[in-house]
Amino acid sequence: MKIRLAKKSDKDTILQFCTDTFTWGDYIDRVFDIWYQEPDGELLVAEESNDKVDRNLNGNSVREPNRQPNADGNNTTITANLITNTATNVQPIALSHVILCPNKKRVWIEGIRVKQSFRRNKVATTLIDEMLQFGRRMGATEASAIISVNNTASRSLFEKKGFNSVSKWGYYNIKLHGNKHSRISVSNQSKNELKVRIAAMDDLDNIWDYLQCSEIYRLSGKTYFEAWRWYYLNYEKIVDFIKHQNLIIIENDNTIIEGVAITNYTGYWDRAEVFQIVYLDSTSTSKLRDLLFYCIDLYTVSLSDNKKIYDNDNTRSHQDDDNSNQLQIISYQTNELLEIMNNFEVIDSAQFLLYDLSL
Numbered sequence: 001m002k003i004r005l006a007k008k009s010d011k012d013t014i015l016q017f018c019t020d021t022f023t024w025g026d027y028i029d030r031v032f033d034i035w036y037q038e039p040d041g042e043l044l045v046a047e048e049s050n051d052k053v054d055r056n057l058n059g060n061s062v063r064e065p066n067r068q069p070n071a072d073g074n075n076t077t078i079t080a081n082l083i084t085n086t087a088t089n090v091q092p093i094a095l096s097h098v099i100l101c102p103n104k105k106r107v108w109i110e111g112i113r114v115k116q117s118f119r120r121n122k123v124a125t126t127l128i129d130e131m132l133q134f135g136r137r138m139g140a141t142e143a144s145a146i147i148s149v150n151n152t153a154s155r156s157l158f159e160k161k162g163f164n165s166v167s168k169w170g171y172y173n174i175k176l177h178g179n180k181h182s183r184i185s186v187s188n189q190s191k192n193e194l195k196v197r198i199a200a201m202d203d204l205d206n207i208w209d210y211l212q213c214s215e216i217y218r219l220s221g222k223t224y225f226e227a228w229r230w231y232y233l234n235y236e237k238i239v240d241f242i243k244h245q246n247l248i249i250i251e252n253d254n255t256i257i258e259g260v261a262i263t264n265y266t267g268y269w270d271r272a273e274v275f276q277i278v279y280l281d282s283t284s285t286s287k288l289r290d291l292l293f294y295c296i297d298l299y300t301v302s303l304s305d306n307k308k309i310y311d312n313d314n315t316r317s318h319q320d321d322d323n324s325n326q327l328q329i330i331s332y333q334t335n336e337l338l339e340i341m342n343n344f345e346v347i348d349s350a351q352f353l354l355y356d357l358s359l
């Protein structure tokens, strides 16, 4: 087996074994081109000679197993699949991506996929070794990855390499129903005499002080979510979020900050507009709820402001309109958040563990 950088021409072969990876499918088809071009990263491929790929060689074809367990451990029936060998005598059997984070201290590991018939042969282990080497070469001091709580194979793989789980994250994709939520928001706000608002630059030091004392910030590994990667929520990043009016605070009548939410509307991968809460932090369920509803109110207003523009834009598809009624919340998993989510129509949800390793 050889590990090398991916070529554009690998894509089709790779996508053949990256379709039914999880119960919901896979996302490699949406990121391959992005990862291939991304600077500061390496898209790696493990390749194997065709005689190993085709252990049961039958003419020019490889017969894949009829039944393959998926990553969640459930059995999925797959119709016998004939793959024609190419003229070359090697082909990709695994993929992974590593990228140096903007702080230059951390590498982010993602997208490990090993073709079913090559699993439990240390292919993923070798890819991780290669990605850690990349990190060291780039001067990074830590490596991180996010793994679904249910993905026992991947968790065991990373734990064997010495990674430790540093925080648990909840992902909720919820359906928004018009201004139903905003009414709750307003009533709660007046009752508790708490003020929720978009943070200004004058709030910067108070926000930073709040985070330094926040248990949620510590438990979040001091990170926030962006396009399925977790980055450090440092002072500079807070400045950036305030500048872009993406940071919301809740304060009591003594103007003491009691919670923080960070929003993002920019989307990721091939999705241009996705409304997300990428960090959520407060001391109580009611304050979390107020923060959440305030963010929803802001989004609803911006949506109605933009509606006229969208209405005149014939290129906007139905799919986009459906997405505009959804909110993705990605936050450190707490019982308070779970409780709030019970009041919403949750389209899908998952839990993830953030893993770290010192290099």
Ligand SMILES: CC(C)(COP(=O)(O)OP(=O)(O)OC[C@H]1O[C@@H](n2cnc3c(N)ncnc32)[C@H](O)[C@@H]1OP(=O)(O)O)[C@@H](O)C(=O)NCCC(=O)NCCS
Pocket (backbone or CB within 6 Å): 021, 071, 111, 112, 113, 114, 115, 118, 119, 120, 121, 122, 123, 124, 125, 126, 146, 147, 148, 151, 152, 153, 154, 156, 157, 158, 160
């Ligand atoms: C998870 C995955 C990448 C592992 O690839 P692999 O090449 O089989 O892994 P390795 O052979 O290097 O395994 C190393 C260790 O990981 C653990 N492991 C790997 N597969 C496992 C499984 N199915 N069940 C339990 N532990 C597993 C074991 O501890 C293993 O060591 P061992 O074989 O000595 O017991 C592969 O199963 C896969 O592609 N799964 C689908 C995609 C996926 O979940 N990617 C990770 C997303 S974060």
